[in-house]
Amino acid sequence: xxxxxxxxxxxxxxxxxxxxxGNAVFVGAKDVGVLIDTGLSGSVVESALSCIGExxxxxxxxxxxxxxxxxxxxxxxxxxxxxxxxxANQATWxxxxxxxxxxxxxxxxxxxxxxxxxxxxxIEAIRTPHDAAMSVGYRVCYKNKSVAVMTxxxxxxxxxxxxxxxxxxxxxxxxxxxGMLNSSRYPRALKKRILGDNGHLSNDAAGCxxxxxxxxxxxxxxxxxxxxxxxxxxxxxxxxYQKLTAANIKVGRDMALGMAFRKKTAGIFHVx
Ligand SMILES: [Zn+2]
Ligand SMILES: [Zn+2]
Numbered sequence: 001x002x003x004x005x006x007x008x009x010x011x012x013x014x015x016x017x018x019x020x021x022g023n024a025v026f027v028g029a030k031d032v033g034v035l036i037d038t039g040l041s042g043s044v045v046e047s048a049l050s051c052i053g054e055x056x057x058x059x060x061x062x063x064x065x066x067x068x069x070x071x072x073x074x075x076x077x078x079x080x081x082x083x084x085x086x087x088a089n090q091a092t093w094x095x096x097x098x099x100x101x102x103x104x105x106x107x108x109x110x111x112x113x114x115x116x117x118x119x120x121x122x123i124e125a126i127r128t129p130h131d132a133a134m135s136v137g138y139r140v141c142y143k144n145k146s147v148a149v150m151t152x153x154x155x156x157x158x159x160x161x162x163x164x165x166x167x168x169x170x171x172x173x174x175x176x177x178x179g180m181l182n183s184s185r186y187p188r189a190l191k192k193r194i195l196g197d198n199g200h201l202s203n204d205a206a207g208c209x210x211x212x213x214x215x216x217x218x219x220x221x222x223x224x225x226x227x228x229x230x231x232x233x234x235x236x237x238x239x240x241y242q243k244l245t246a247a248n249i250k251v252g253r254d255m256a257l258g259m260a261f262r263k264k265t266a267g268i269f270h271v272x
Contacts, residue, residue: 126148
């Protein structure tokens, strides 16, 4: 039996891990919990879930944003162990299927509509510009609350901003500092890939996106998917903070700004 851990009206959001070493986010309401991506080993995700008082056996679905290994590593293992359905679009399924091992036919869930339900949670898949087969971010709505994961995108489009209108919390990529990346020892091709339109969002670009999101009614932003080599938490936070301030948006008064972490959970945020 699922323990009723949230009050009836609230939506829980917990970025368990965020970064190129692995991504997993828990979203839950009432008696339904889902994972967005499972990019670490099954046992690491299981223990992170238990740290926030959840159990992998109660997860109703794993939603995959795209087939890069930092988003799918533990998906097959958890699906097999706990009989959890995995949801992805057809192109992502085609790309990830050889990488995640045998999955029961009934747990291969291909969605064709961009909006669908998992019990009482309404899921919206939002296309992202990224070098994957058909990458998406997800917005999860429950009653009039909503949270979203928007990482792994080379640039933020107007369409994405409008899709995220009035979202309570957005986990937004703030991947790298452009100067640090340019002077890093990364091969030229990799730098070009990360900086490209289908790569990853820089701190500056995250700051600009954050301003647009807040103007569109978003209430809180968590910065995530930080590069280990070409960024650090304080720098990402400060760059975005300054962009917001320059746009007359006061952190703490007009919106909340926080971080999701590479190797530890960011805690549980209850949207009420
Ligand atoms: Zn990633
Ligand atoms: Zn990716």
